[in-house]
Amino acid sequence: xxxxxxxxxxxxxxxxxxxxxxxxxxxxxxxxxxxxxxxxxxxxxxxxxxxxxxxxxxxxxxxxxxxxxxxxxxxxxxxxxxxxxxxxxxxxxxxxxxxxxxxxxxxxxxxxxxxxxxxxxxxxxx
Numbered sequence: 001x002x003x004x005x006x007x008x009x010x011x012x013x014x015x016x017x018x019x020x021x022x023x024x025x026x027x028x029x030x031x032x033x034x035x036x037x038x039x040x041x042x043x044x045x046x047x048x049x050x051x052x053x054x055x056x057x058x059x060x061x062x063x064x065x066x067x068x069x070x071x072x073x074x075x076x077x078x079x080x081x082x083x084x085x086x087x088x089x090x091x092x093x094x095x096x097x098x099x100x101x102x103x104x105x106x107x108x109x110x111x112x113x114x115x116x117x118x119x120x121x122x123x124x125x126x
Contacts, residue, residue, distance in 0.1 A: 026078050034069075034084040039092030041065045046096040058097035065089035 046061030054060055069085030 026080055028080070031080060031084040034081055035088035035091075038065050038069055038085045038088035039095075041068060042089040042092030043096040043100070046093045047101060050097075050101045057101070058093040061093040061096065062089050065092065 042061045042065035044061075045064040046057050049057035049060040066086055066089045069082065069089065073081055073085070
């Protein structure tokens with residue numbers, strides 16, 4: 001086990017040492033990976049928040065993904081990257097919360113009457 005971990009560590013160091021610096025253009029054609037990556041990250045964070053029972057899971061997923069996006073832009077800041085990160089995070093959190101996860105049933109106080117929120121769950125066998 002320890003030999004395998006050492007071999008993986010040595011291989012990772014050699015691979016990182018042999019690579020050249022990455023160069024990318026800062027145009028609209030290179031932003032799809034930013035959008036898709038942060039949409040997937042927000043979806044995973046939203047699903048995790050739903051698993052642990054948080055009521056505002058979409059806000060948690062969006063906030064987590066957006067924070068990671070801002071931290072990732074500290075080395076080379078680009079407003080276009082930030083825009084695509086935030087757009088992807090919002091789409092990923094919204095779609096995961098509204099269409100993939102089961103709805104949250106919560107009691108809310110409206111004036112003197114309590115109201116319940118209930119949604120519809122769709123499922124299918126693969």
